[in-house]
Amino acid sequence: MVVNPRAGVGMEAHGPMDLIHLGGIGGNSVVVRVTGREIGALDPHPDVLVGEISIETPFVRGSIKTWIFPQDLTDWETALNNLAVGESIAWRENKRATELHIDLEEGLERATVSVADRSMSLATVQVTIDLTDGWLEDHLCRLDGVRQAWPMRRI
Template identity: 50%
Template sequence: MAEDPIDLICLEGDGNSVILRVAGKEQRKRPAESDALVGEFLVDTPFVRGTLKTWIFPEDLREWQQALDSLDAGRDIAWCEGKRNPWLFVELDEDDDRCTVTIKDHSMSLTTVTVTVPLVDAWFDDAYRRLDLVWDTWPMTED
């Protein structure tokens, strides 16, 4: 039986949301290929709504861990920048418990969407839990 999707990234509030939903592991076409997860960014605001398919590799999950650590330390992050995948940027608002989240699809639609959402301290525990859940649900190896 297939596992239920897991929201690896879930930034939402004030009517806006940016979610990276992981649907499962993609079948490898060749034995030498690294495992990959199939995911989809979902952006929803009162003004714009859209989805964007992506693939997540083991190194992406490790980099997401590092990005979470940086965010938790109060630094802005860029995740998957320079890769073929969509890029995710999170900029913290120093005066408020909010952040600006930007998804940039530089390879297919050539579209960039920016959304502002709340980001409170409690979000971080949940974000680390979601990452662990993805690793536990779909263990991945690199070749």
């Protein structure tokens, strides 16, 4: 896709929204924040969102820009359904995007979350997060909120 550098990122009437916000006791968190829609020179309403993935712990802090396509949202919904039955997941694995791996421990109360940037920084950061009650339901609501705020064609 050709991007018009003057157009940049399109911000809607609403502000940034967290598609994923895994955080718990101890200050460890992994967040995927949608900040807007990518505006291109050829298509003023493409089906791609832009945002960032950020990791924060008392020891490590960092973020990376990311693009989210309709298939990513569909895959995230599948990942949430798999997490609900206790399966670990790999979201956007083997794609040209930063990957998110969630390995559940102790049922749905703790997770080891790995963020792997295999294309740019070639770095992987892994954190353990004590999950709060209702985090799965919260993430289903977050997914619906992003889909309502920035409608895209589902694949």
